[in-house]
Each structure stands twice: as C-alpha cells, then as structure tokens.
Amino acid sequence: MAKPIWMRVCLGVLILLSLAPHDAHAEIKIGAVTCLTGALSTFGVSSIEGAKMAVEEINAGGATLGQSIQLIVEDNGSKAGETATIVRKFISQDKVAAILGDLTSSATMEGAPLAQAAKIPLLTPSATNVAITRIGDYIFRSCFVDPFTGKIMAKFALDHLKAHQAIVMTDVKQDYSVGLTEAIVHYFDQNGARVSNTFSYSSGDTDFRTQLTGVRTAHPDIVFLPGYYTEAALILLQARQLGIKCPFVGGEGWDSPTLVQVAGKAADGNYYTDHFSATDPDPRVQKFVQIYRAKYSTIPDALAALWYDGARLLALAVQRAGSTDGSKIRDALAATRDFDGVTGRISIDENRNAAKPGVILKIENGQPEMVQRVIP
Amino acid sequence: MSRSLLNLVFALVLCASISFFGENFIASNFAYYYDILISIGVNIILATSLNLVNGYTGQFSLGHAGFMAVGAYASASWSNHLDPIIFGIVNGSGNPVATNAAMFVSMLFAGAMAAIAGFAVGVPSLRLKGDYLAIVTLGFGEIIRVAILNLDFLGASRGLSVPGTYTNLFWTYGSVVLCIYVVLSLVHSTYGRGFLTVRDDEVAAEAMGINTTKYKVAAFVVAAFFAGVAGALYAHFKAFLTPEGFNFFRSVDVVVIVILGGMGSTIGVVFAAVLLTILPEALRGLAHTEFVPAAYQVLLENRLILYSLLLIILMLTRPQGLFGDGTAFKKWLGRSRAD
Numbered sequence: 001m002a003k004p005i006w007m008r009v010c011l012g013v014l015i016l017l018s019l020a021p022h023d024a025h026a027e028i029k030i031g032a033v034t035c036l037t038g039a040l041s042t043f044g045v046s047s048i049e050g051a052k053m054a055v056e057e058i059n060a061g062g063a064t065l066g067q068s069i070q071l072i073v074e075d076n077g078s079k080a081g082e083t084a085t086i087v088r089k090f091i092s093q094d095k096v097a098a099i100l101g102d103l104t105s106s107a108t109m110e111g112a113p114l115a116q117a118a119k120i121p122l123l124t125p126s127a128t129n130v131a132i133t134r135i136g137d138y139i140f141r142s143c144f145v146d147p148f149t150g151k152i153m154a155k156f157a158l159d160h161l162k163a164h165q166a167i168v169m170t171d172v173k174q175d176y177s178v179g180l181t182e183a184i185v186h187y188f189d190q191n192g193a194r195v196s197n198t199f200s201y202s203s204g205d206t207d208f209r210t211q212l213t214g215v216r217t218a219h220p221d222i223v224f225l226p227g228y229y230t231e232a233a234l235i236l237l238q239a240r241q242l243g244i245k246c247p248f249v250g251g252e253g254w255d256s257p258t259l260v261q262v263a264g265k266a267a268d269g270n271y272y273t274d275h276f277s278a279t280d281p282d283p284r285v286q287k288f289v290q291i292y293r294a295k296y297s298t299i300p301d302a303l304a305a306l307w308y309d310g311a312r313l314l315a316l317a318v319q320r321a322g323s324t325d326g327s328k329i330r331d332a333l334a335a336t337r338d339f340d341g342v343t344g345r346i347s348i349d350e351n352r353n354a355a356k357p358g359v360i361l362k363i364e365n366g367q368p369e370m371v372q373r374v375i376p
Numbered sequence: 377m378s379r380s381l382l383n384l385v386f387a388l389v390l391c392a393s394i395s396f397f398g399e400n401f402i403a404s405n406f407a408y409y410y411d412i413l414i415s416i417g418v419n420i421i422l423a424t425s426l427n428l429v430n431g432y433t434g435q436f437s438l439g440h441a442g443f444m445a446v447g448a449y450a451s452a453s454w455s456n457h458l459d460p461i462i463f464g465i466v467n468g469s470g471n472p473v474a475t476n477a478a479m480f481v482s483m484l485f486a487g488a489m490a491a492i493a494g495f496a497v498g499v500p501s502l503r504l505k506g507d508y509l510a511i512v513t514l515g516f517g518e519i520i521r522v523a524i525l526n527l528d529f530l531g532a533s534r535g536l537s538v539p540g541t542y543t544n545l546f547w548t549y550g551s552v553v554l555c556i557y558v559v560l561s562l563v564h565s566t567y568g569r570g571f572l573t574v575r576d577d578e579v580a581a582e583a584m585g586i587n588t589t590k591y592k593v594a595a596f597v598v599a600a601f602f603a604g605v606a607g608a609l610y611a612h613f614k615a616f617l618t619p620e621g622f623n624f625f626r627s628v629d630v631v632v633i634v635i636l637g638g639m640g641s642t643i644g645v646v647f648a649a650v651l652l653t654i655l656p657e658a659l660r661g662l663a664h665t666e667f668v669p670a671a672y673q674v675l676l677e678n679r680l681i682l683y684s685l686l687l688i689i690l691m692l693t694r695p696q697g698l699f700g701d702g703t704a705f706k707k708w709l710g711r712s713r714a715d
Contacts, residue, residue, distance in 0.1 A: 037680050074660065075660075075679075077680065079621070079625075080614075080617075080618050080620055080621025080622075081415075081610070081614050081621055084411065084613075084614045084615075084616070085408070085411045085412070085415070085657070088407040088408045088410070088411045089408040089411075089660075091407060091408075092405070092406060092407035092408045092409075093408045105534075105535075106534075106535045106616070106618045106620070109535055109537065109616045110614055110615070110616040113615060113616075129534065131534075173525075173526075173533070174533065175532065175533055175534050
C-alpha cells in the first residue's frame, strides 16, 4: 500500500530533526532570543539588526580567545512559553556561553530562571521590569529600569524647565505608568517641589476632557504624562483644544511616529525621555547611525541601539573573562564600568542593573529633536 | 476489570516508571527535547478534550485557551498561597512526596475551577448553535484574559511567577492517558452515544428524547476540566504566566490541531498534536543547518511561513483530517499486520 502523504511529511520532519545542528566550528556561541514574528516583530527585527551589527564589528576587530563569536538567533514569535523553550535549547543543544535577551519583560521572566539554574549569564538589553535582575546573580540588564525613567523626567523638569508645581496623569492599567508616577512624585517630594495632583485614566480611553479641565484649573508649571503614545497623543490634542499651554513630559512610551501623526501641531513643544536618539550630535552616535543606515537602509531606533550596546557589552565581557566559563563571564559582566556605548556610558551596578544616562527629546515641528543627555 | 481499564492502568504504570527512571536523565541532558515532550503532552490534552466538544458533539468552541487560563492561574495561585501552609513547601522546593502531592492537588483544583467555569459558560450559551456558539465561547476566552489583566493579585499585565516547577513526565503523560481514556470511554459508552447523536442530527436526537443541552454541557464541562489540567501542567512547567499567553490565537492553535487531526478521531488528533508541536521546533533546527543552500535560508528563517504552507498542504491532501474518522487507520493497521 502506498504510504499516504502525511506519513512522508512526518518521516521527513523526523529525519530533519535528527539531523539538526551540531556544527563543528570552534566558535564562541551567544544565543539571542527576541520576537522576529508576531505582534512585536517590528521591535524584534530592529533589535536583532543592532545585535548582529555589534557581533560583526567585534569579530572584524579580532578574534575573541582565538575564536570568532557566533550569534545564534531564535524567534519567540511574540508567544508566551516560547522563550523558556528557546533558553532550554540554547543551554542543552547549542551549549551557548551566554544569552542575550529577551526583548520584553514578561518573556525575559520566563527564560531568566532557567539561565540562572544552569549558571549561564543572561543579559537583557531592553526589559525594564525591576523584578528581572532579582531572579539571581547570573541575570543582567543593560538598559535602565522604570523608576529611573521617572527620576530623569522629574530631574529634567526641575533643573531645566524650572517647574515647581506639577500634575501627573497616570494610566492606571499600565504597570509601567504607575511605576513611573511613583518615581516622579518621590523625586519631587524629596527636592522641595510639589506634585499638586494626580489624575488617572485607563488604556483605551478616548476622552480626557474631565481630567484636563482639572489640570487647567490647577495652573501647573508642567504636566507629566507617563503613558503610551496612543492615549498620550489624544491627551495632547485635547489639552491644546482646552487651552492648556504648559509643556507635557512623557517617557519612552511616547516613542512612536503615531504620536505626532495623531496629535499634529499639539505635539510641538513637549518633551519626552528615551534610551537613545538618532539626532544625538555625539560623534559615536552619528557614526553608529551612519553605519546602520548603510547596512539596513533605515535609521536605527532605540531598540536597535540598545541591542547593539547589549551585544557589544556581552561580547566584550566574554573577551575580558578570557574563558567561556559561566561564572567567569558573570564576574566580567558584573565588573563592567564605563562601557562606552551609543546609548551612553554604561556601568553595571551591584544589583546587576545598568547605571547610564537617558536622553531628553523635544518635539519641534513634528520632529523629535534631542535636547540633552541626563546623567542620574 | 475490563480490558480498557487494564490498558489504562498499564499505561499509567508505564508513565510512572519512565518518569521514575528516566526523568532526571532526560531533563538534565536533553532539556530542549524534554521541553518539547512536555509541550506535546499539554497540547495532546488540550486537543483531545476539545475534540470531545468540537469533534464528537459537533459544537464549535473557540474558548479553550480561556479554560486553560483558568486552570493555569488557579493552580499557580494555589501553589503560591496554600502549598507553604499545607505541604510545607518553601519557594517551590521540598521533598518529592510533598511536591508531587502538591502537584496532584493543584491539578485537581485547576481542573475543578475550569470545570466550574465551563459549566457557567455552558449552561446559558449551549442553547446557541454553530457560529453563535463560537462567538460566545470566543467572547468568554477574551473575558477571562481581560479579567486577569485587571486582577492585581494575579499579577495583572506584569504576569505571575509560579513558585514550583513540579510538572514532570508522569503528571503530563498520566494526564494524557487519563484524558484519552475518559474521552474514548465516554464516547463508546451507551451514555456517550448521545454526544454523537447530538452531532449527527440534533432535531432527531431531541425527538428520540435525548436532552441535547445536557449532553452539550456535559461535553463542555469535561473538556474544560482537562483544559484546566493542561493549564496547571503548563503553569508548573514554564513557571511564568502572562494573560497574553492565553489569547484568542492560543485557542485557534488547539482548534487547528483538532481540525487537522480529524474532527471526532482521537488517534488523529493525538498525532496532529504531536506533529504540530514538533514541526515549528524542527523548522527552527533546520534554519541553522548548513546543507541547506543559502538561497533557501530566507525561507527557513521565516519558518512560520513554511509552517503555514505545510498546514495548507496537509489540509488540501487530507481534508478529512490525518486519519479521517479513524476507520482508514484501522484498515491500514490491519493490513500491515497481515503483511
């Protein structure tokens, strides 16, 4: 009897699975996991472009421990559960020396305990949830955490905009926004300024006139808006319609072309903080932007820059460790001081988080322009 | 003891002994394959239980991930709050007797909670038919997800860490065996013929005096129970839950397995679950091999395109499912034995 087609397919798959990778090259392997497909794919693609560029540069600059670094890229499909599988693959199949990733906090929370248990260092270039590096001493991060964003927003408002009376509008549905609000209020209280009121809204709201009327009667020097761009754009639009003139200050949640598209002229004159700006005049950044553009023909976004820095930081730590031993790489990572990255000077602190500057951008004529770097 | 019950006991003992002797070896040396094995088990449970509703009873449910979420979060909360009190387990580690007892209880709790949810959804909505029922179950799945997003004690959008990774081969494949056993015995029992009657002709079934709503609710509750168990296994394996992991697409994944396996064919569904869990991972391995010409690498890097393409091909060549209603498979088995 002729075998049905599904059997051939099964058989083919099984054969291919059994042939799966065990290549013979002597290379130092670093596993990178991000979301190349699915809902977050645009972020994932730029992140991996940044990481690949970093590894190519390191390899071009000379061998590490007599070997080149191989980046093994895996896609989690923006699906829950996948990152855990991939981290297990990295550890047991590919026998990687270190892991780079994941992009989001929730995905990293899946993979990090496994890396910790296997004593393989894991560095996430972009997951900002504070809880991640608390998982264990093999888990590192090369971006700043949510409370830090709140702190630089508040510091900038105080020092640069000379604001002394502020109002905060919080998206109570977003953990990110609530965390930022706490940090802003805390910093203002400590430095003799005042947050006179906080107004709340929820993701998905479209009408903010009630809260904004309250803002107008309070006459604040500044309004903090630590939410995501969808609501932020509508709030900016409605605030200007109601005649509120004071500047709004947001976090990296504003970083999307949609903000300016929706808010139009109402977006002008407002500020937000971010990890990176392609308009930064720093020669290092401009060189990075130029090479990136030549390679991928787009301007790098914050994630490309963060992952470029993360991959370089990790690869250099492997070089300094002089070994692929997990504990040695961990020590080298923990000893990172004043790493010169495109997102600023990075030092790893005692909690394995990154102490590094953020950038402040001002929206002018629909274009975000960098104002300054803020050092904590 | 009847023959099928004997088979069940034998299969359970086999699972227990494999788990007892091979668990640590596989988990420490082949962690990746171990992960895939557990995922296969979870998918088999999800698919065979959904097959009772979608295949045997002829209803169309799109909310299976919702029940899985109820189970996953129920067992995670149980382990978070009650394990330290009842079993003296601290931070997810304790002696094997305690952790296995904890796993058993949390699985039962997960199944029970999901079954209650299944009953609550089933009673009002199963009076609906076809597309309408599909929309209601879809809505239910979304309600569960959004509810979790707004419940702070379940971690909301941050996600929930699960303290103990107690899931092992025994609990996974024990549940698989039990699930298959329950579904098959239900369908082949005198009582269970009612499910098939509801599927084949609802009006005729009612005319024969069969309480169709009762049968539908029964199928729904049993399916929800096992989805809850699958959720508990998932929670105690991946050790981290996010509401996004139980969205509409997770439900669709299970429905695809059931359709590909053949509605109302348990053996087909089991094979489809195995195939569709291995396939994306096998394609992942393929992308890094060097004997594939560089020109085709692009295709392999976009493995999900290839995966979808294979699904289309399979559906075109086997529209009735991998094994159809199972008779072709039995024939084939019989013939190869005769050879």
